[in-house]
Amino acid sequence: MESIWQAIKDSFSWLGSEWFTLGETALTYADVLRFLVILVVSYIVSRLVQKAIQRFSQYKNNISTSSAYALKRISHYIIMLVGFLMAVASIGIDLTKFAIFASALGIGIGFGLQNLISNFTSGIILLFDKTLKVGDFVELESGVTGEVKEISIRSTIITTNDNIDIVVPNSEFVSGRVTNWTMRDTYRRIKVPFGVAYGTDKELVRKAVLEAAQRVPHTLTDASHRPPQVWLVEFGDSALIFELVVWLRPEAVNRPGAVQAAFLWEIHTSLQEYDIEIPFPQRDLHIRSWDSEAAPPVARKVSKPANKKVAQKRPDNDAADEL
Numbered sequence: 001m002e003s004i005w006q007a008i009k010d011s012f013s014w015l016g017s018e019w020f021t022l023g024e025t026a027l028t029y030a031d032v033l034r035f036l037v038i039l040v041v042s043y044i045v046s047r048l049v050q051k052a053i054q055r056f057s058q059y060k061n062n063i064s065t066s067s068a069y070a071l072k073r074i075s076h077y078i079i080m081l082v083g084f085l086m087a088v089a090s091i092g093i094d095l096t097k098f099a100i101f102a103s104a105l106g107i108g109i110g111f112g113l114q115n116l117i118s119n120f121t122s123g124i125i126l127l128f129d130k131t132l133k134v135g136d137f138v139e140l141e142s143g144v145t146g147e148v149k150e151i152s153i154r155s156t157i158i159t160t161n162d163n164i165d166i167v168v169p170n171s172e173f174v175s176g177r178v179t180n181w182t183m184r185d186t187y188r189r190i191k192v193p194f195g196v197a198y199g200t201d202k203e204l205v206r207k208a209v210l211e212a213a214q215r216v217p218h219t220l221t222d223a224s225h226r227p228p229q230v231w232l233v234e235f236g237d238s239a240l241i242f243e244l245v246v247w248l249r250p251e252a253v254n255r256p257g258a259v260q261a262a263f264l265w266e267i268h269t270s271l272q273e274y275d276i277e278i279p280f281p282q283r284d285l286h287i288r289s290w291d292s293e294a295a296p297p298v299a300r301k302v303s304k305p306a307n308k309k310v311a312q313k314r315p316d317n318d319a320a321d322e323l
Contacts, residue, residue: 031091038090042083046076069134070127073151115171119154122170126151132173132180137254139179140172147254161255186250187225192263195239197277202240206230208274209244212266216317218252218259239279265317 050072057068126132132148138158139145144166146158156173158166181188196205213219213228221227225247234241244263252259271278 034090035087038087046079049075073127119170122174123153137181141176188253189247192244194267195241197279208270212270213246215266216262218248220247220249238281
């Protein structure tokens with residue numbers, strides 16, 4: 001039995017041999033292996049703590065999803081930092097010398113990696129701040145709109161309605177202007193513009209468009225908010241400009257393009273049903289002189305066919321089914 005144990009010890013004797021020297025400290029294979037094991041154990045502990053926080057937040061309904069996410073990220077950073085310091089101390093490196101090295105490295109980072117440090121600091125601010133959290137629907141100064149999927153150390157991932165992931169540096173959220181559509185409330189009001197011909201009865205327009213709004217499933221019917229309204233907002237060059245003012249359901253706020261298309265589709269259908277004319281720009285041409293001999297033959301006027309009667313069954317509104 002002793003011979004077997006001695007053979008095992010001899011087979012792992014290479015772990016005690018020196019691999020390389022770091023400053024005045026000679027590192028063996030065992031030291032490097034111990035360093036890696038501590039880092040792996042720290043990562044495993046971090047994952048277990050994050051899962052425990054997730055389960056606790058699901059059990060306690062008073063903890064929001066954004067707070068649980070921020071707590072998980074911060075605990076991950078702290079555990080990995082403590083594990084790294086323990087791994088460094090385990091291989092015999094003096095932490096005081098390491099602090100001097102870290103300070104010198106910090107000066108170099110300050111000059112060469114300013115953007116990285118700025119994004120890291122901004123990421124910490126976003127995790128503690130309540131102005132941006134995972135699940136919010138935001139709009140950046142660049143015009144990018146989408147849902148916040150993940151806030152990491154360096155960047156934030158935004159997923160657009162076309163399922164495109166956009167990686168945005170964290171500093172852009174801190175230094176730039178960000179429109180958060182769902183920061184405090186998920187209800188939102190939109191205005192859908194449209195135009196009708198001069199001389200059209202305003203009450204008829206209102207009736208037709210309100211019927212269209214009721215057919216769109218995105219319309220909020222909660223009594224705590226105002227019902228859909230039709231506003232006359234402008235006397236245009238060739239049309240009366242109206243706006244359909246309507247509150248949306250919470251699940252429709254994140255789909256502005258589809259919502260706008262759904263309302264326009266139903267508005268067009270209602271205007272056709274009530275024979276309300278949708279105008280287009282027209283120009284009058286005045287001819288000051290005319291040479292009858294050089295004039296080209298007069299084009300024969302072709303009358304437009306009369307509009308066919310709208311079928312009883314309305315066409316499907318694809319945009320209304322986007323959600």
